[in-house]
Amino acid sequence: MTVNRRISIAPMMDWTDRHDRFFLRLISRHALLYTEMVTTGALIHGDAHRHLRYNDGEHPVALQLGGSNPDDLARACDIANAYNYDEINLNCGCPSDRVQNGAFGACLMAQPDTVANCIRAMAAASNAPVTVKNRIGIDDQEDYPSLKRFVETVANAGCKTFIVHARKAWLNGLSPKENREVPPLKYDLVYQLKQDLPELEIIINGGIKTLDETEMHLAHVDGVMIGREAYQNPYILADIDRRFYNDATTPRTRIQVVEDMLPYIDAHLAEPNGMLGHVTRHILGLFQGLRGAKQWRRYISENAHRKNAGTDIVRAALARVSDISNSDEDRTASNEALRA
Template identity: 85%
Template sequence: MTVNRRISVAPMMDWTDRHDRYFLRQISRHTLLYTEMVTTGAILHGGVDRHLRYNDAEHPVALQLGGSDPDDLARACGIANEYAYDEINLNCGCPSDRVQNGAFGACLMATPDIVANCVKSMISASDAPVTVKNRIGIDDQEDYPSLKRFTETVAEAGCKTFIVHARKAWLKGLSPKENREVPPLKYELVYQLKQEFP
């Protein structure tokens, strides 16, 4: 299935569950819907069906994974294959303390080589395309060369699609809610990235 990315409903913890996605599908037939971020631990050690089940009417639907261990991510993708998602997305954009304590989300932007290894493992195990959700930077890292280096490294591992949040993530000092408004969006960095990586 070719996924139309013109409009997507972003993943939101505690909001974009299967009930919300089913409701949203009634409003729009072609919008790409994302699951809430599901951690590899929840899939490997929890109630798989509770986290991965959805209604076929939700297609196109992407599973967003949180994790930083390539083997665990590959195993989670293998399990997700049974649910036939249209895309598997690796979260490298969530700034919450809880996510950082698990060593995934936006803090992964500081380690593009780890993200590249994760993506390679995911691609080798997934029947669906693997994408990455990331920010333009983290904390004091907001320069274009850092964003470009992250993108190049992960693209070389096989990722063809990046979903870029045009705001940097503050990993300390702001709540995720505050980080939705501060600092300002910098679309120009995303436009520059898109020109170099069409």
Template identity: 65%
Template sequence: MKALPAHRLSVAPMMDWTDRHDRFFLRLISRQALLYTEMVTTGAVLHGDRQRLLRFDAAEHPVACQLGGSEPDDLARAAEVVEGFGYDEVNLNCGCPSDRVQKGRFGACLMAEPETVAAGVKAMIAATSLPVTVKSRIGVDEMEDYADLKRFIETVADAGCRSFIVHARKAWLKGLSPKENREIPPLRYELVYRLKQELPELTIVLNGGVATLDQAAAHLAHVDGVMIGRAAYQEPYMLADADRRFFGASAPAPSRRQVLEAFLPYVERELAQGTPLAHMTRHILGLYNGLPGARAFRRHLAENAHRAGADASLILEAAAKVRERPAMPDAAD
């Protein structure tokens, strides 16, 4: 299966961050970047509230669903459900290092079991017509040699997976928290570059530590795609020029104000359906970072979104506190 063209630039799946409200908001900034759900376990998909877990707005396309699991039958059935909801891709998480994930025998611990991953991927491919992709680390615990990484990738590729997103850090399952696993293990981009050089038939997407579009562009000289994580959440407007730079778009990037105004009808629809305002406004706090008034914007939303009767007008009230122009070095707050 061919990778989606949108793999050229994507926003990483991030627990508690990339929910459907955040994805709708990001889609207003970039029309082309591939968006991912938070990881959802196969057990939740098969036995939980699927509408709550998997529903999304059609405007979010292209959007991929990330699954966590290791049992081939469960992965196959969950992939079928994901396809039924209309996602563009289903991704298997082999990179999350949290204790909860390890106890469920999925996430980064699966890097030590490439045959298990291969069996799961094979079952998913047989069950769905969607592209099936895998997100991994470069290694786990003492498994840190390039040969181990390549064997993992080749084993899973032999099962039919053609696209891999590789976080260029190793995961330590013992001794480091999930947050520390995102920061302490050194980034080794050269290993991801080498994968692409030695396995040119595969789509290789690099993840980890990418903070700007300039950095993404530099990596694209070596790999097929770049996935941006925390930076795209904390500084969402960094994506405003992505469509022009990476997808050949000719339309001008929307202003921050235009993004907010386009977000308001969505907020109003969700409020009418009972979604708390704060569940949506928490994702837009970084929109004005670096501009005069950004702190006042964040504070106004954080202090008032939880109040009874708060509605979409609160967002415009907060935006009125910002001067939307590039901040001078001595004026940023």
């Protein structure tokens, strides 16, 4: 199975659920999407289907697992095989207290042999390729030597793709939010890793906000993973297919994205416990930077949780977007949608 990781969207807890991924796929046809991290315990002892289900239209889509026990990770991969994910990724980068207490995530950067054993077990059990997402280091580890040692050890166990968040994780003294912002970005260490280990696929992650930055990084590494910017300003993805995948297909306008979300929302609302806010919280940033964006966000946020709220709320919010873009195409689509 070949996965194109040139551009991917980071796994983000509480953000990249199946509703968000369906929405993002309407904007980009090719970017690789990741699930939120799912722990092995949630799959082995919990409702696996709730965590693993997704819409077929989300492909290519990768599952990120959290765990440090090789047997448990192998069992989780075996369970996930029935869902045909395009990749299984092991989280070695999350610094949250909950993850540390479970002895996985970023703390695994100090245990490359454990990670290697996990990768061997996962690869033997998984139908999909197995990858690792890690930091450049943790706490007082020396910078590049520790990173290179970690990657070489895990690569010798069979992992050929590493997604590297170009910040250290400080396991003591910084919150998860601070760990995404305070430690300095050191892209040069990730570039050096690719230079020294050219046989590996190296994807860079951390603080990347524009497609121009993305193109700059691609001169040094094999792929770029975009994180929070893709969630807060999702329409940044609209030019990815043309620019990085040579796909000349005209991207959906923002209005077309909203229209194509409506049947999906209706289907979700028809499910037991389906609520409008489950989906609409992910689309609030669609008009980021345009006049009317604030009204769009406010109307949905104030009304999505009303009893029996439906797609009429989304249509009403759309009517409050006074200037969708400077393009004639978007203005025409807007007028047609509002007349419908």
